[in-house]
Amino acid sequence: MLDENDLGNAKQMTIIVTKGSLDWAYPPFILGTTAAAMDVDVTMFFTFYGLPLLKKDLNLKLTTLGNAAMEMPMMGTHIAMPNIVGALPGVDAAAAKMMKNLIKKKGVASIEELREAAIESEIKLIGCQMTLDLFEYERDEMIDEMEIGGAATYMAKALKSDINLFI
Amino acid sequence: MADQTLDAKGLNCPLPILRAKKALKGMEAGQVLEVQATDPGSVADFAAFCSHTGNELLSSSSEGDIYRFEIKRS
Numbered sequence: 382m383l384d385e386n387d388l389g390n391a392k393q394m395t396i397i398v399t400k401g402s403l404d405w406a407y408p409p410f411i412l413g414t415t416a417a418a419m420d421v422d423v424t425m426f427f428t429f430y431g432l433p434l435l436k437k438d439l440n441l442k443l444t445t446l447g448n449a450a451m452e453m454p455m456m457g458t459h460i461a462m463p464n465i466v467g468a469l470p471g472v473d474a475a476a477a478k479m480m481k482n483l484i485k486k487k488g489v490a491s492i493e494e495l496r497e498a499a500i501e502s503e504i505k506l507i508g509c510q511m512t513l514d515l516f517e518y519e520r521d522e523m524i525d526e527m528e529i530g531g532a533a534t535y536m537a538k539a540l541k542s543d544i545n546l547f548i
Numbered sequence: 549m550a551d552q553t554l555d556a557k558g559l560n561c562p563l564p565i566l567r568a569k570k571a572l573k574g575m576e577a578g579q580v581l582e583v584q585a586t587d588p589g590s591v592a593d594f595a596a597f598c599s600h601t602g603n604e605l606l607s608s609s610s611e612g613d614i615y616r617f618e619i620k621r622s
Contacts (some may be wrong), residue, residue, distance in 0.1 A: 418569035419600045488560040488587075498566050523596040 393542040395424045395535065398431035400548065403441035403477055403492070406434055407473055409548045410495035416544075417502035422544075425499070426535045427507035427527075431548075432518065435508050435527045443477040477486060500526050507534060550582035550618060551575065557586045557614065558614045563596050564590045568619065572603060580606065583617045590615055 382462075398409045409425060417423045427435050445451055445467035452459035453476070461482050466472060484491065490498075499506065511531040513520075521527075539545045549600045554571045557566035571581055583594070594617045597604060598605040602622035609616050 411562050414566055418562070418565050419597060488558045488563070488565050490560070490566075494563075501570075 391420060391422045392544075393422045393424070393538070394544040395426065395542045397535070397544070397545075397547045398434060399426055399429050401433040401441070402432045403443040403480055405548070406441060406492045407495075409546070410434075410492060410499060411490075412546065413504050414495055414498045414502060417499070417504050421544075422501075423502075424505040424507065424535075424538045426507045426530070426538075432508055432516070433494070434492070434514045435506060435523045436518075437522060437524055439463065439496075441477070441492055442473065443480055445474045445476050446473075447499075456484075457467050480484045502522075505538075530543045549580060551579040553582045554612065556585055556590070557584055559585065560587055560588050561593065563612070565593055566619075568594070569601075572619065572621050577613070577621055579621050581619045581621065585615045585617070587612055588615070590617070594619070 392411075396409045396413055400406070408477075409431075409492045414421050433439075439468050446464055447463040448482050449461075452461045462472070462476065467476075483489075506524075506527050508523060510531050512518075513529070552571060554567055556567050559566065559567070564583060564587055568581065568583050571583075575581060580619060583590075587593075591610075595605060597603075598619060604620040604622065606618040607616070607621050608618075
């Protein structure tokens with residue numbers, strides 16, 4: 382199946398999105414929307430834990446566990462979270478809230494905003510069929526703009542692309 | 549001299565670029581968009597954006613904390 386970009390000179394990029402936490406949702410959406418703004422034809426393939434980023438209702442969460450490099454700015458210094466503290470009930474929720482406050486304060490886009498920009502700039506958003514089946518997501522839980530495809534769909538696009546990222 | 553002005557002050561990467569692209573889309577070839585931003589990263593980013601999209605970066609300057617870019621739509 383050829384679309385008009387396949388026939389033209391537009392650069393193409395694909396991103397495999399495998400992580401759907403509040404922090405890891407940023408790199409694929411930032412790079413995808415920016416590439417689209419620079420006239421690149423972008424395809425994002427959402428699989429495993431990346432797939433929830435295509436749900437109609439986004440409720441992104443965060444965990445401090447197992448992330449040795451995570452430091453939050455606090456009162457002029459940086460605070461890291463020891464795993465044993467991060468494991469306590471409520472700590473992840475508090476960290477997510479803190480991150481969302483920082484995001485707002487620093488003028489960083491929300492993931493909702495970036496996803497909207499991705500849709501507006503006609504980025505192809507492909508949801509992985511196997512992941513939908515595996516984790517029992519219903520089609521109507523997901524945004525209407527999601528197309529459904531599998532590994533071969535991704536490969537067909539990746540083989541023609543200039544940049545392929547796995548995030 | 550700009551045909552349109554975009555206030556991107558207070559916005560962080562990649563929003564100034566995304567908003568600029570959107571504004572340029574609604575303009576005609578040859579028209580000039582002025583972007584005002586406070587993100588220091590936008591200096592390198594607008595140069596890179598323009599070099600790859602064919603839009604011409606007429607000027608890039610700063611006054612205090614405000615960066616100003618003039619972009620001619622291709």
